[in-house]
Amino acid sequence: MRSSNYITMYDLGEGFLYTTGRVVDAQRIGQRFCRLKLRLGRDLGEVSPFQFVMAGLPGEFEIPLTVSMYNREKLILDLFFKVREYSTEKLCGSIKYISLRGFYGKNRLNLVIGDKVLYITEDLGFSSLPLLISWIKKNSKVLDVIMVFENESEIFEVAKLIDMDFSGRIVQCIRSDLEERLDLVTKSTTSNTWKTILAAGGRELLKKACELAYELGAEGVIAPYTRIKCGIGACGYCIIPRTKYLLCVDGPIFKCSELASYLGLEHGD
Ligand code: FES
Numbered sequence: 540m541r542s543s544n545y546i547t548m549y550d551l552g553e554g555f556l557y558t559t560g561r562v563v564d565a566q567r568i569g570q571r572f573c574r575l576k577l578r579l580g581r582d583l584g585e586v587s588p589f590q591f592v593m594a595g596l597p598g599e600f601e602i603p604l605t606v607s608m609y610n611r612e613k614l615i616l617d618l619f620f621k622v623r624e625y626s627t628e629k630l631c632g633s634i635k636y637i638s639l640r641g642f643y644g645k646n647r648l649n650l651v652i653g654d655k656v657l658y659i660t661e662d663l664g665f666s667s668l669p670l671l672i673s674w675i676k677k678n679s680k681v682l683d684v685i686m687v688f689e690n691e692s693e694i695f696e697v698a699k700l701i702d703m704d705f706s707g708r709i710v711q712c713i714r715s716d717l718e719e720r721l722d723l724v725t726k727s728t729t730s731n732t733w734k735t736i737l738a739a740g741g742r743e744l745l746k747k748a749c750e751l752a753y754e755l756g757a758e759g760v761i762a763p764y765t766r767i768k769c770g771i772g773a774c775g776y777c778i779i780p781r782t783k784y785l786l787c788v789d790g791p792i793f794k795c796s797e798l799a800s801y802l803g804l805e806h807g808d
Contacts, residue, residue, distance in 0.1 A: 556583050557640045560594075560616060565632045569695030572665070573622050573631035574607070579614040583642055588671040589739070589762050589791045592641035593770045594618070596634060599626050603767040605666040605791075606642060607700075608673070619666040619700060643770040644791040650760045653734020654680045657724070657757075659748045661687040661714070663764055664739025665700060672705055682707040683733070685724070687717050687744065717744070721751055733757050737792075740764065746802045749795035753804075759795030 560577030568574050583592070586609045593601040608617040616639070622631055630637070658664075658671065665686060675682045682705075688694050690713055697709050712720050733755060738748030739762035752759030765786045768776035772788035779786055781800040784793065795804065 556581070557638065558583065560637050560639045562635055562637070563615070565630075566699075567622075567631060568619070568699045569693060571621055571662075571693045572695060572700075573620055573627065574700070575618045575620075575630065577616045577618070577637070577639070579616055579639065582611055582614060583609075583616075583639070585611075585646075586642045586670070587646035587648055588667050588674050590642045590644040590646070591767075591770070591791065592616070592618075592639050593643065593767075594630070595638035595640075596626055596629060597636075599629070601638075601640075601768075601770075602626055602630070603643075603770060603787075605663065606670060607666045608669045617669065619669075621662045641770070643787055645789070647790075647792050648674065650758065650792060650794055651680075651735045651737060652758050655683075655732045656680055656735045656737055657683050657685070657733040659685045659687065659721075659736065659738040659740070659744065659751075661740040661744055662689065662693075664762060667739060667762070669701055669703065672701060672703065672707075675707075684709045685717075685720060686711045687740070688713050690714075717747070721747060725751065725754060731755060735760055738762070742802060745795075745798075746804065749802060749804055752795060760792055761795055761798065762790065762792045763798065763801070 558580040560579050563578050564576040566574045586606050591603050591605045594604050595601040604618045604620055607619040620627055622628055694711055735758045736748050736752035737760045738745050741764055745761045745763055749759040765777045765779060767787055768774045770787045772785055777786040779801050782798055
């Protein structure tokens with residue numbers, strides 16, 4: 540155990556890294572989202588898109604938050620999340636320090652095949668976009684994105700989340716228009732160029748994304764939402780219903796076929 544002037548750090552071995560994050564910026568994005576920039580007391584290691592940290596607020600339960608971006612040299616961690624309840628409200632503005640442990644989840648980006656990817660995502664999945672785009676660029680792939688919002692009042696300017704060059708297309712829509720959007724996507728001339736349909740969200744959206752992937756003959760890769768408590772495979776809280784998988788250690792991304800029973804898909808393993 541070592542300590543600095545404001546930070547206490549613990550290293551309990553690989554995968555059990557703890558540190559303190561000092562909030563350097565907290566911005567409300569649109570009506571419902573928040574972008575938080577933290578300076579960490581120590582490096583938490585390599586991170587890949589969809590991996591997450593457990594964030595602890597003084598006097599509150601820990602919250603799992605997907606990493607939005609991480610600069611290892613400067614130890615700056617970006618988190619982006621939906622403000623839903625008291626803890627996230629508190630996290631977005633009235634807090635100076637939080638405890639962090641991670642990074643958790645596997646790097647399973649080898650599931651993303653081909654050079655053109657379509658990412659369909661709703662609220663919690665927005666967080667992954669900056670890191671995903673930087674991975675896509677590094678791997679010379681192209682990404683198109685459909686961002687699905689609960690309603691029009693939640694829509695925000697994409698530049699508030701993604702402040703880097705990006706050559707793909709981004710479409711924003713509300714949930715009630717998704718069916719129509721996907722229909723247009725399926726009929727578009729570019730639809731057969733996507734080799735992977737990637738999606739993050741609730742069961743209904745993931746099911747639609749997997750069906751689309753099946754229809755287009757693409758690989759379907761999904762990041763489901765579940766509740767997370769320990770993040771390290773110890774409590775069983777994050778089990779994905781009707782499967783053998785724990786999201787925190789087996790995920791956070793899966794092939795559609797691995798979660799066929801959870802989604803109620805006819806085509807699975
Ligand atoms: S959150 Fe405890 S096992 Fe995954």
